[in-house]
Amino acid sequence: MRTHFCLDVRIYTLLAAIFSYPLLAAAQSASVDANGHQWWQHAVFYEIYPRSFADSNNNGIGDLNGITSKLDYLKDLGVDAIWITPCYPSPQVDFGYDVSDYENIDPMYGTLADFDRLQEEASKRGIRIIMDFVLNHTSDQHAWYKESRSSKENPKRDWYIWRDGKGNNQPPNNWLSTFGGPAWKFDSTTGQWYYHYFYPQQPDLNWRNPAVEKAMFDVTRWWYKRGVSGFRLDAVDTLFEDPDLKNNPILPGRNKYGDPNMEDKYNKKLPELHGVLQRLRKVADENDAVLIGETWTKNIAELREYYGAHGNELQMPMDFLFTRVDKLSPAEFRKQIAGVDSAGWPVYVLSNHDIVRSYVRYGDGKHNDQIAKLMAGLYLTLRGTPIMYYGEEIGMTNNDPKRKEDVKDPIGRTGWPKEKGRDGERTPMQWNSSKNAGFTVGTPWLPVPASAITHNVQTELKDPGSILQFYRHLLTLRHREPALREGDYFALNESDPNVLSYLRKYKNEAVLVVLNMSGSTQTQSFDLAKQGFTSSRANTLLTTQPSPAEELSLSKLQIEPFGVYIGKVTK
Ligand code: NOJ
Numbered sequence: 270m271r272t273h274f275c276l277d278v279r280i281y282t283l284l285a286a287i288f289s290y291p292l293l294a295a296a297q298s299a300s301v302d303a304n305g306h307q308w309w310q311h312a313v314f315y316e317i318y319p320r321s322f323a324d325s326n327n328n329g330i331g332d333l334n335g336i337t338s339k340l341d342y343l344k345d346l347g348v349d350a351i352w353i354t355p356c357y358p359s360p361q362v363d364f365g366y367d368v369s370d371y372e373n374i375d376p377m378y379g380t381l382a383d384f385d386r387l388q389e390e391a392s393k394r395g396i397r398i399i400m401d402f403v404l405n406h407t408s409d410q411h412a413w414y415k416e417s418r419s420s421k422e423n424p425k426r427d428w429y430i431w432r433d434g435k436g437n438n439q440p441p442n443n444w445l446s447t448f449g450g451p452a453w454k455f456d457s458t459t460g461q462w463y464y465h466y467f468y469p470q471q472p473d474l475n476w477r478n479p480a481v482e483k484a485m486f487d488v489t490r491w492w493y494k495r496g497v498s499g500f501r502l503d504a505v506d507t508l509f510e511d512p513d514l515k516n517n518p519i520l521p522g523r524n525k526y527g528d529p530n531m532e533d534k535y536n537k538k539l540p541e542l543h544g545v546l547q548r549l550r551k552v553a554d555e556n557d558a559v560l561i562g563e564t565w566t567k568n569i570a571e572l573r574e575y576y577g578a579h580g581n582e583l584q585m586p587m588d589f590l591f592t593r594v595d596k597l598s599p600a601e602f603r604k605q606i607a608g609v610d611s612a613g614w615p616v617y618v619l620s621n622h623d624i625v626r627s628y629v630r631y632g633d634g635k636h637n638d639q640i641a642k643l644m645a646g647l648y649l650t651l652r653g654t655p656i657m658y659y660g661e662e663i664g665m666t667n668n669d670p671k672r673k674e675d676v677k678d679p680i681g682r683t684g685w686p687k688e689k690g691r692d693g694e695r696t697p698m699q700w701n702s703s704k705n706a707g708f709t710v711g712t713p714w715l716p717v718p719a720s721a722i723t724h725n726v727q728t729e730l731k732d733p734g735s736i737l738q739f740y741r742h743l744l745t746l747r748h749r750e751p752a753l754r755e756g757d758y759f760a761l762n763e764s765d766p767n768v769l770s771y772l773r774k775y776k777n778e779a780v781l782v783v784l785n786m787s788g789s790t791q792t793q794s795f796d797l798a799k800q801g802f803t804s805s806r807a808n809t810l811l812t813t814q815p816s817p818a819e820e821l822s823l824s825k826l827q828i829e830p831f832g833v834y835i836g837k838v839t840k
Contacts, residue, residue, distance in 0.1 A: 299839070304463045309499070309559040309584060310614060311650075311754055312349035314399065315654040318622045319356045319378055320364060321431060321697045322659055323669060324709035331380035331697070331708070337387045344394045346737075347744025352399040352501045352561065354622060356384075360410050362470040362679065366414070366503060367408035371488040382840050383637050389532045390494045397498035399561065404485055405504040406471040413484075414472050421459050430464035431511065443516045443537050448685045449526030452536070466507045466536065468679060474742045476545060485554055493552075499559035502549075502583070502706075505575075506565055508542040525587035525688040529652055540760040543574065546582040561616065569608035576613040585616045585654060595630055597640070597786035599769035603760055605769075606651060610758050615653030619644055619661060626658070626694050632721075636788070638664055642813055643784055644738045646833035649743045650782045652758040652773060659698055660779065662740040663729050668718035669693035677715065685759040695715060701727035739833075742811050746835065748808070752780040759800055767791050769829065772800055772838070781807050783826060783834040790830060795823040807836030 323335030333356065341596050343351065355365030356378040361806055365375070391398055407414055416425040432441040432453075440453035440462050446469075446531045453462040454469045464473050474481050489500060520530035546560070553560050554810035564586040566572040575586035588609045594601045609615040619627035631640050648655050659665075670676045670692055673685040681690020692715050699721040700707035706721040722728075747753045756773035767787035773780045779802060785791050796801075806820045814833045821836060828834055 284798060288467045288552065294525070302755075306369065306755060307559075307584070308397075308557075309350070310654060311748075311749065312397070312654060312655060313347055314350045314352055314561075315348040316345075316352045316354065316621055316656060317341060317834055318659060318695055319710070320714060321695055323698060323700070324711065324713075327711040328377075328708050329709050329711040330377055330676075332377070333374065333383040333387050333698050337383070340387075340390055340394055340396060343396060346741060347748060348396060348657070350356065350397040350399055350498060352656065352837050353401065355401045355403055355503075355593045360408055360470065362408070362468055364678070366403055367406075367410075367468065369408040369410040372410075372491050374687045385495065392496065393437050398496070399499045399501055399559070400492055400497050401503055402489065402500035403503040404474070405507050406465065406473045409470045409472055417472075418456060418458055418463075421461070427478050428475055432514065433460075434462050440504050442514045443519070443531070443787050444514075444533075445517075445528050445531050446509075447533075448680050449524075449528060455823065464510065467505070473507070476541070476790050477512070477727070478563050482545065482548070486549060487503050489549070489552055489558075490556075494559060497558070499553065499561065501561040501563065503563055505542060505546070506538050507536065507585075508545060509534075509536075509539035524686040534591045538571070543577065546575070547577060550577070550581055550583070559584050565589050569612050572609065573612040576614050577830040580613070581798075584614065586613075587618050587656065591617070591648075592620065592624055592630075597631060599765060599784075599786050602647070602769055602786075603763060606758070607760060610652060615651065616656065617648040617651055617653055618646055618656045618658070620658050621656075622658070622695050623691055624694065626665060627661060629667050630821070631686060633788075636831050637666075638736055639813065641736045641832055643786065643831050645736070645743055646738055646813075646835065647769070647785050648768070648784065649740075649747055650753055650773065650780070650835065651771075652756065658694075662737050663726060664720075664724045664725070664736040665696070665699060665700060666718055667693035667718050668696045668716060698727040701725050702810055739811075739813070743835075746810055750777045750780055750837070752778055753836075756780065761797075762793065765793070768793055772797065772802075774800055777840045779838045780810065781834075781836045782825075783828055783832075783836075784829040785830060788830045791828050793826045793828060797823065800840050804838055804840065807838050809834070809836050811835045 320331050322331040323339050324331050325334035352511045356374055357368045358370040358373050358375045359365045359367050374381055388398055413425050413428050416423050434440055436699050438453050444452040446452040446589050448468050452466055453464055465471050466473055515535045518532045519533050520532055522530045524530055560583045562583040564575045569610055572586055575583045580652055591605055594605050608833040628637055628641050631644055669689050676690050677694050678680050678690030679687055682806045696715045697706055697708035697713045697717050702722050702725055705713050706717045706725055729737035752775040756775035759772040761772055768791050770783045805823050807823055808820055809817050813832045814829055
């Protein structure tokens with residue numbers, strides 16, 4: 270049974286006023302606000318996996334025209350920028366993360382003219398476009414690699430990482446691909462091995478070669494000229510390798526592919542990568558653009574490095590440590606939030622095309638819809654920029670393949686059954702309750718889960734208690750309330766084991782967020798004197814509470830199981 274959050278008439282009126290508030294459009298068009306914040310610090314980002322979003326030509330695979338047709342939906346939802354995962358020409362071994370031409374669109378997704386139309390239509394709605402920049406590697410079908418491979422004397426030979434083997438059919442060292450097996454492949458054309466951190470069809474570029482850097486930076490300039498507002502940088506951790514190819518330390522045990530566990534000491538997070546990011550940032554700055562990083566850091570110190578010592582690297586390194594807090598633990602979230610909040614401008618994600626959907630990661634199987642709202646209440650009210658993943662706003666679930674023969678993602682075939690691959694989190698967007706959830710009238714490239722009958726845009730738009738409506742209200746508030754956009758973060762009641770609560774304070778006002786991460790009703794008491802607020806009451810802005818009052822006492826605030834309460838506090 271789905272729960273409903275009820276809003277009394279006055280709160281509804283308030284929300285209606287918020288919906289039509291003109292500040293929204295203004296915030297989207299100005300680059301820097303009075304507080305020195307840039308456009309991307311106000312923006313709500315939304316990741317689109319183009320194969321799975323909307324299929325305009327009914328071949329079972331989503332496309333750019335499909336995305337264009339859904340821009341009004343995104344605008345209404347409160348999205349300011351879309352990050353489109355790779356839609357460049359590609360053999361699709363890694364579903365686009367194997368790029369064979371950086372300056373074009375794969376015919377499967379449309380044409381450059383379709384892209385230009387998408388850009389134009391998005392821009393009309395105040396929505397910016399972020400492209401995915403796959404800079405660690407190309408496809409083995411890229412012209413650069415074909416040239417590089419052709420002979421040792423080819424001018425592009427040194428654009429990739431070629432080495433002699435150790436004899437006896439042995440690779441140059443012990444490095445392993447993160448997708449299983451050795452990270453080296455022998456090529457008989459020249460009798461040397463090439464390095465690939467990902468699939469063998471994804472040879473790593475040699476970033477020590479200045480010609481590679483120039484060519485790749487020019488790719489970003491080319492897209493900036495077409496109007497894009499930034500890039501999500503794929504696999505930045507692995508740009509550089511130790512030039513002496515020292516063997517990595519072997520760790521105890523084996524991974525999902527049966528390979529020995531290994532510390533990627535000499536082929537991951539080498540200091541040289543920061544120089545590239547600093548120079549790439551200069552190009553971004555010349556174009557008022559943002560760089561978002563796929564940064565898999567193991568602690569806050571590492572995350573901090575990605576911002577650059579002088580804030581001169583990535584504006585938005587994603588905090589994946591947040592996704593590793595895989596349980597409803599106020600203590601662990603508090604710790605993680607405090608860490609990232611001190612590191613720089615936080616970037617919060619709950620899941621993406623490589624991570625199991627948050628709906629199942631946090632859900633307990635019984636209250637998943639409430640918990641989906643609870644998690645929205647968390648990452649959309651924190652100080653920082655949130656990046657949503659398509660379908661999160663309707664409570665899409667993972668739909669993992671049940672049989673090996675159904676798996677599309679190659680790692681799911683190599684690692685079956687321990688690793689089922691990433692198909693489950695990449696299924697078609699659920700637009701309505703018709704066949705294939707309205708994604709296509711063809712055969713979708715991945716199957717739609719049964720829950721699409723209830724969890725889809727059309728149905729949820731009609732239900733005031735739906736996850737989608739909660740997201741819409743929340744995003745409206747986020748754009749509307751200065752404290753949610755600009756305010757500092759203060760953790761409250763820090764020893765509470767069940768309820769995560771905090772204040773977002775901006776000038777004379779603040780927004781109080783109370784998130785009950787437990788399955789029982791909790792009563793909370795807040796003393797906000799330390800933060801400069803003596804008022805004993807909060808004005809309700811948004812809540813999942815069944816019969817919310819317009820005002821609540823801060824000394825006795827009751828919150829339902831997995832409930833969210835967001836209220837305004839003034840001096
Ligand atoms: C990270 C991307 O998110 C993932 O989908 C891809 O397989 C690897 N990088 C390789 O590009």
